[in-house]
Amino acid sequence: MKSRQKGKKKGSSKERVFGCDLQEHLQNSGQEVPQVLRSCAEFVEEYGVVDGIYRLSGVSSNIQKLRNCIILSSRRGAVVNESD
Numbered sequence: 001m002k003s004r005q006k007g008k009k010k011g012s013s014k015e016r017v018f019g020c021d022l023q024e025h026l027q028n029s030g031q032e033v034p035q036v037l038r039s040c041a042e043f044v045e046e047y048g049v050v051d052g053i054y055r056l057s058g059v060s061s062n063i064q065k066l067r068n069c070i071i072l073s074s075r076r077g078a079v080v081n082e083s084d
Contacts, residue, residue, distance in 0.1 A: 017074055018067060036070050 016025070017036050025034065044053060058066075 017070060036074075039070075 017034065022034070026032065029035075050056070
């Protein structure tokens with residue numbers, strides 16, 4: 001699979017979570033599952049008591065806030081938690 005060359009953003013592919021090739025990110029990070037996915041799934045499993053929660057679409061503004069929080073946390077080397 002080719003890595004993305006056009007529109008490549010700053011930061012190594014190990015650091016970036018969004019806007020990079022998933023397979024390349026996993027190879028560079030040495031993980032089988034991205035940390036962002038693991039963190040989100042753990043949060044949903046612990047606090048999401050709604051039936052079908054994995055099938056419900058989120059509010060776009062909330063998704064964007066979560067995305068920004070994850071990006072900032074990954075730059076600081078922190079793991080996202082409910083207080084972020």
